[in-house]
Amino acid sequence: MPAQDLINTWFGRIDGGGEEHLATPADLVAWCRAHGSAVEDADVTGPQLALAHTVREGVRAWLAPHNDAVRPEDARALERLAAVIPELTLQVAVTEPPGLAPVAQGVRGALATVLAGPVLVGPKVWARLKVCRDPRCRTAFHDYSRNGSGVWCSMAACGAVNKQEAFVRRRRAQTQARKRSSAAEIWSGPPAQEDRT
Ligand SMILES: [Zn+2]
Structure with missing residues (x-):
């Protein structure tokens, strides 16, 4: 799911710090292209990179309660996500099955597609998408355990x-x-x- 892929462009290390794979506009260009959005190099700027980080951390915070992985800053991340959602509009796609398509092209289109994912996968799959309970890690993972009790990205x-x-x-x-x-x-x-x- 693009939401999981976007979240995992940053993940923490148990021994401190983290790995940032969305550090520059060029990284964001590559990510968008890898996820099917045509993006021109010149169109991706610092503010769009900041927008991508806002969406990424907002969706991470959105998932956190699935696994008791909430942190104090999550409420602020959700507020920041809510503030940019009007820029990331979606429209009904008359496809089979019915879909949601971004209105905008480029980075905004790619980020709107990330937000369409949670709606399109349905509540059961969404509930299985979790953020690792270790506050140092915060990797997004799909919980494949039989009873949905997985809490770590990796045992x-x-x-x-x-x-x-x-x-x-x-x-x-x-x-x-x-x-x-x-x-x-x-x-x-x-x-x-x-x-x-
Ligand atoms: Zn982990």
Whole structure:
């Protein structure tokens, strides 16, 4: 889906930072052409790149509640998306099946097509499109799990890291609880347990 492809022109890294694949107008030209929109190099400028970023982050924020991946800035990203939607108009396409086609050409047409996707795929497929729950990652992925419970873009990457971090947090909490209980019991004699973590 173009919405997923657009979102994943930026994705975060677990160890910090992120990869930006829509850094220049030339990147946006290439993206539009790869998604079927004829775009002239000279027609794509900084403001259109900013528009693409607004749509990208707005759609990422739109998806985030599918997976409890909401961040504080998501509300602002949704507001910014709502502000540019009037520039990205769609019209009914008398096709089989019925479709939605962009009114404008170029970058605006390509971004309007991104926004048509969530309408055309229907609520069941839309609900399966998610943003990785790890706030450092935020990759968009389709949840193919049987019961729709997938939360990580990849079990091998974010899933494994988060399980390991959760394990370490639990161990730390257990160790601290042991230390507290040892300190409370020390008056009665039992030696404090050695902290092996
Ligand atoms: Zn992830």
